[in-house]
Amino acid sequence: MKKMILTGVTALALLTGGVIGSGSIGSSVEAAQATLKFKDVPSTHWAAAAINSAVEQGFFQGYADGTFKPGSPVTKAEMASILGRLTDQPNAAIQETNNFTDVPEWAKSGVSAAIAKGFISPANYNGKLDAKASLTRGEMATWLAQGLSVVDSDYKQALSDVTNTVIPAKEYFTGKLASNQKNAVAVALGTGLMSVANDKNFGTDRTTTRAEVAVLIARYASVAKTKPADFQGLNELRAVGLTGTNLSIIAPQYKKTAKNKFLNSYDYSKVTDNFSEVRNKELVTVTNYADVKVKNWIIVNPYVKGLNRSIYYPVFVDDKEKLIRGSYHSFVEFDLKIIRSMSQLQAGSLLQSPSINALKSPNSVSFSEYAAPHINSSLDNKGIFNVKNPIYWAKGLLHFDKDLTTQVKLITKEGTDFNVTAN
Incomplete structure (x- = not known):
């Protein structure tokens, strides 16, 4: 068996524990045997396998007292x-x-x-x-x-x-x-x-x-x-x-609404499925309580598990949450500038969309744990906004059932029409 070549640095590491600096690495068998002596790394330790591998490869050595000191x-x-x-x-x-x-x-x-x-x-x-x-x-x-x-x-x-x-x-x-x-x-x-x-x-x-x-x-x-x-x-x-959105990753079924869905007189050249063209732009609203911008739009599919889950799932959704008729979660970060005064209910009338709705924030435990901005932080005890420029996350539903509204549209004051529908 090839012997380990000990430089001054390596010898010091062997004596005191730590990271090996320069010099040759000893045989993997010797290193693997060393890991068996770590009295503070039982087989049940969450990183036991990785520690054994790192020692075997010569990245770490244990300490003279038989410990690895995993928490150091x-x-x-x-x-x-x-x-x-x-x-x-x-x-x-x-x-x-x-x-x-x-x-x-x-x-x-x-x-x-x-x-x-x-x-x-x-x-x-x-x-x-x-x-x-x-x-x-x-x-x-x-x-x-x-x-x-x-x-x-x-x-x-x-x-x-x-x-x-x-x-x-x-x-x-x-x-x-x-x-x-x-x-x-x-x-x-x-x-x-x-x-x-x-x-x-x-x-x-x-x-x-x-x-x-x-x-x-x-x-x-x-x-x-x-x-x-x-x-x-x-x-x-x-x-x-x-x-500004993960729609194309999580819900690729949503595509640019077909031209035949518009009146012949409509300027279809203004229609887009590129959310960046409406992101952070002032939008046309149904009511005139506030100027509205959308900063980000996150979609979460609640029906998949493991690596297929959205990276945003843990932020917004609790596992116990159930949706209707195959809908996905829709979460929108709103940036509002209230013109005079506005209630929470009136915020819900700004766009009147099941997917892009400023009415309420997620009520999941996860959302509160991540401390994302909630609408309640901007409301008084009567449900009236007490700040002129609230920025918060709101929740909605992204539908796929053709009996429900699947179209999502946002029109900027400049005329750009973000318009997508489930295919």
Whole structure:
């Protein structure tokens, strides 16, 4: 059996635990045997398999006391060293220089390798990596998303496409998601690379643990081998970012309403099925209580499970919710400017559409847990709006039954007619 070559750094890792920096990796058998001794990683631990794999591959070692310390944080230097050792990761087309002045000697080669592979961009820092600081989940998402953009240029395009998307994380709805991490968080969620916690927060400021890193190594390898278009969640996030709706992903049966459904005198050239042409535009209303804009329109199919579910399902829908006659959920983010005064009931008369209706917000437990803006936050105890510019999410139904209204139409004051019907 080939013996492990111990550099000074590797020997230190073996003695004290942690991440292996430079040097050769020992045999997988030796590493696998080492994992059996981790008294704090029982077989029932949620990351046991990933930890065993990460140790077997030489990314981690245990501690001298027989523990792995799965809940301990990982520093930026340690994570950079791990990423730099991913052999399947190609080098970035444009090579940046490692100009960090605060990286410890043992991690310099690892950080340089992580930069070469595109995970870390020194241009985003001011000469210091803060290498000894614990890596946050937000920065982790950024590093991994940047790495994916090197693997496949479409991941790079995805990072751009999600700029204006709705992100299924509590921080997004509460306005606490940093703009410089938003796109990376979207890609991390859309690919399943990372997820929100039980409190519905992504946790951008939370530290990344050794157990989490072990899992992320395996997930990253899997995602990097998958085309972006194969992730429905990412497709939805990109579609919402570019157009304002995921309709074409979740309900492709809805198409541009046929010309023969209009009067011959109607200017059909104004009809579109591109929601981006009416997104954030002032709409023609039935009543004149408020100026109305629609920021985003999310569709959720409640009849599918697993990976076929919309990435937005957990935000808006509880499993117990039942709909009528095969309808889908329709959720709309409204931006209203009330002209004088308006009641909640009058808001429901603005557009008079079963799908695009400003009357009420979702009443699901999920919706409240994600803290998305609710209509009730803008109403007084008599149901009158007490703010002039309420922005909130409302719910409706998207019908497929021909006996119900399947047509969805929004007309801007400029004359553009978004008009789609279920086929």
